[in-house]
Amino acid sequence: MKYLDEYRSEELAQKIVAEIHRTVTKPWVLMEVCGGQTHSIVKYGIDRLLPNEVELVHGPGCPVCVTSLEMIDKAHAIAQRPDVIFCSFGDMLRVPGSRDDLLILKSRGADIRIVYSPIDCLKIARANPDKKVVFFAIGFETTAPSNAMSVWQAKKQGVKNFSVLVSHVLVPPSIASILQSPLNRVQGFLGPGHVCTVMGYREYEPLAERFRVPIVITGFEPIDILQGTLMTVRQLEAGTHTVENQYPRVVNRDGNRVAQDLVNNVFEVCDRKWRGVGSIPKSGYKLRYEFREHDAERIFDVKEIDTQEPAHCISGLVLRGVKKPHDCACFGKECTPESPLGATMVSAEGACAAYYAYGRHLELQKQPAEVAHA
């Protein structure tokens, strides 16, 4: 496919890898922000092509992973109501709450539907006027315009039986939170290409300046990620800390103004709790008061649910780039995609789940035998 295949060229990848080897003189820790980038890196083994000096740690950019357990439990409480058709992106179906996941609830008779696009929910709502159709509106800035449009259109078209359970998260506050932590190891970022397609990258410039870190807005294909890595390493070696754009075929400095305007009309910034990380100030979106008739939290008045994560899960540290999946004693043993203990294993784009999907837990098991042999 055009704009995909050419960014998977092995020959070109080799040249960029060689250039990274030539450029690097000392150790650097880079974080790719987005879960889609993490998935590509592990799938293509990109981290293993890099010099030992360049370590990639995996960021918090998987919205499925970081949706708080309280919010998942709220979704489950709403989805079980007989008057509700609960719609969600497919990624959320297997994410365990305190008791069940959406697939289990569906098997018990709850009307839960996977939608490709939030706008499809309006069709479902029109076709089922006696039901309340609720969409689980999760995502980063990339998804906010789509979710905002569904609410905007519902209000405009008078689709009164449609509401959204909003758990939106924002990237820049999470980057600031990572850099402010005393445990921080990250020295440069591969920025989130699709988030910036919507938002542009102006808001990353004060972050790069304040924390003196290079941020290179990067795409998702192997060539994109390697080029983003090269650009970040070049900055680190040169001692500069600016925002650069590796992904200009879809990202510009201003982003998509039409989309930003609608998002700002429908949503406002709020504090948000992240699974595995905790509450981060001003790191989410909630619906504006004008759209309260479409706010599932208000309509269903679900009580705050007290939840607890397993104490031995280190997903919070993995999400902040302090630890990697292999550092966890539970990884690939008690904790697998079938029975995840925490945030980074619950979705395919979580770092632990990506490591597991591409067999890195098996390497872990092989190691003692190799040591014995040696």
Next chain:
Amino acid sequence: MCLAIPGKLIEINHDAQGVLMGKANFGGIVKQVCLEYTPEVVIGDYVLVHVGFALSKVDEEEAARTYKALEELKQLGELDVPDVDDPDADPFPESPPVQIRSAA
């Protein structure tokens, strides 16, 4: 989750509610796409699509420019291959172990 894929726009229309829509071809798979956020696009453009919404037109010129820069890097890399006439050249230069796994 932030997965977005470039598709070629093959049709532009409005749905029954007046929403600006279109159809995009993703390597043979045709899907409905909401174009409200990219009103400037025309048939034949490539659009970057996320959960059924076009978020951006793919800028062909920028794509070509970036790729050209990478191609030049490629040529630069070839300069590193030692000259056969150079007696001091290492005949087996150490190169990084590169292996790109094929896309699954």
